[in-house]
Amino acid sequence: MDALKLISESSLKSEVPELVIGDTVKVHVKIKEGDKYRIQVFEGTIIAKKHEGVSETFTVRRVAHGCGVERVFPVHSPVIDKIEVVRKGKTRRAKLYYLRGRLGKSAKVKEQII
Numbered sequence: 001m002d003a004l005k006l007i008s009e010s011s012l013k014s015e016v017p018e019l020v021i022g023d024t025v026k027v028h029v030k031i032k033e034g035d036k037y038r039i040q041v042f043e044g045t046i047i048a049k050k051h052e053g054v055s056e057t058f059t060v061r062r063v064a065h066g067c068g069v070e071r072v073f074p075v076h077s078p079v080i081d082k083i084e085v086v087r088k089g090k091t092r093r094a095k096l097y098y099l100r101g102r103l104g105k106s107a108k109v110k111e112q113i114i
Contacts, residue, residue, distance in 0.1 A: 009054075011054060016075055016083065017083055017085050019046060019058055019075070019083070020089070021047070021048070021049060021089070021091050021095070022089025022090065022091035022112075023045070023046050023085050023087065023089050024043070024044065024046075024085075024087045025044070025060060025084060025085055026042070026083070027060060027080060027083055028081040028082045029079055030078075030079050030080075030081055039081055042060060042071060044061050045060065045062070045089065045096070045099070045109055046089075047059050047099055048095045054076055055074070056076065057072050057074050059073075063107070068100060087111055088114070089109035090110045091109060096109070
């Protein structure tokens with residue numbers, strides 16, 4: 001069991017920014033097309049975080065062409081090139097699933113003033 005823990009700890013990424021619920025992030029994802037790779041940026045609000053360590057994931061939601069799109073990203077996945085925090089959000093909830101039922105300005109999260 002200790003050997004498994006050591007292997008899993010060695011596969012963790014070292015430069016992961018602090019991700020908080022409500023933050024707007026840009027996730028740079030590697031997409032394979034044939035034998036080439038390209039980077040696609042997925043920008044949205046973090047509505048959920050789950051687990052710890054190697055299996056840690058976060059859910060990003062955005063509205064594209066009037067349709068809500070959600071993607072779940074493993075934090076330490078080799079498919080993720082980098083994660084940029086665009087703006088910090090001010091929330092009082094651990095999960096922002098209520099944003100799924102909102103449209104327009106009511107679907108926004110207030111910005112945290114530092």
